[in-house]
Amino acid sequence: MERQIDFSRERQMLCGICGLQWAVDLDWIDRWEQAKETCAGCGTTCEHEDAPRVTVDQGDPALDDAEVARFSWYHTSTQPDWPTQDFDPAAVLTPATRMMMGGDQRVAAWAARQRAKALHVGTFEAAVHNMLRRMRDQADHDSQFYLYRVRLKPSVVVREGWLIDPSNFVGDVVLDEVCPTGIDVARYLNYHEDPGGLSLALGREAIACVQQVPVPPPNTWDETWVRGAVTALDSSSGALVPATGQLNRFMRPSSPRAALGHELGAALAGRLPINLRDQFTSAAAFSEGEASAKWARRTSGLYAMIADPACVLTELDGKEYRDV
Template structure:
């Protein structure tokens, strides 16, 4: 297991950051409020607790599904994501067995609460992404090196599907708004621009080629205001996202081309 590659997706390019300060962006007012409510040293205690949180790594499938989930559930479609491939230290200490996910109600895990002394790797069954697959909760001390790439991969703007999709969107710009029907009209739902409606249709079409769990979460976040400046951007993003599933070898090849960053 220690010789296997593991994966993590994040909006942080240099994940994991050993020198990350959870309270680094706190204003003086925020620090004063925390200390007035929880006493002197509360900021430092909170930051130390944040640093103690386990990091989650898992299968390639789990990392990609996490991207789709965050785009959909956490309004992350406009964020830049990165895919990280992880190599563990050979001297990492693994908790015996495979367990339930050790997270609390906000999704945080602390290995000191579920592992023996000195353990820095905890295996659990993932029930959120790549269900039934094994993921790991690890301390940063277990990670030896990481390769990273931005997601989605760049796509050739001359790709036939992108050319066709861009033409459909461009044609929609000159069409009248799509009027709501039935109950939607009765409750006062406003008309939708033909451009936004066509973008949703494109998204539905490409989503139909994805596994069911990802299909319902694909949300590329069409930016209507930015369309005129970059007409191919949305189709390219859609195709790039679906390639994470349909052409995963290209993603792995892109990772292979990156140097290992020792952490």
């Protein structure tokens, strides 16, 4: 069962000082983060330790324990077989890396800690947020991503209530800490991806099956936009032009073609919700020497995942489920 996908929906704010809870739009949150807004109840600004933060919307249908396993959940990953059947995090380590880590015993302990981490699934919006953040912040700009639609086992036991985002500074959650014996799934308030939405921490055994499409999914890009972008890019010079100005020695030479690619990507970003624009602009960055058609299809397809998620769901609908 699908929930409504809305990247621009209002969010709930909760003040830790006066207890006021109220709805705001994404533009308000952007101003708030720049200290241009205050709590409507006590006038607190974002600098205060107990300043208002996004909180769960009490109308979120995922708060109903009985509904959690009926919903579709989503995940984005660079792994083409997520969640991996026999996950061995040490398999890719070279002998030199194993030595640097302290030998086989320490590697085995490290691998056990990796396997003890919870998996994460969330809303469609959260999955897209996560992917764009990784493209911008984790050197995954050129990585092949996959979007997964996740079905849970009907028998899963859901932890009562919801948690404040339990992730550590690198986004990891130890499964046993949030899902003790007898619990399969824990809901948590996501602060980082789709802020204010509920995501799930769970073990692999809670997942029944998944569907997968590559990102961008086929047939989701706007062919008219793609043709126009390709024509413009191929008509522009790819010759590198040295940067000018006092800081030119610190800047790489660029071409008019790359500059045009940046402008085209930024124009699409300007149509998106404000909290996604920087991430999308980074994800849509045009590299020197990149093929125009490949870049245009990828950029248009990424845009469609936010602006027209129905076309992505249609692609998923045509894929077979893979049992986990």
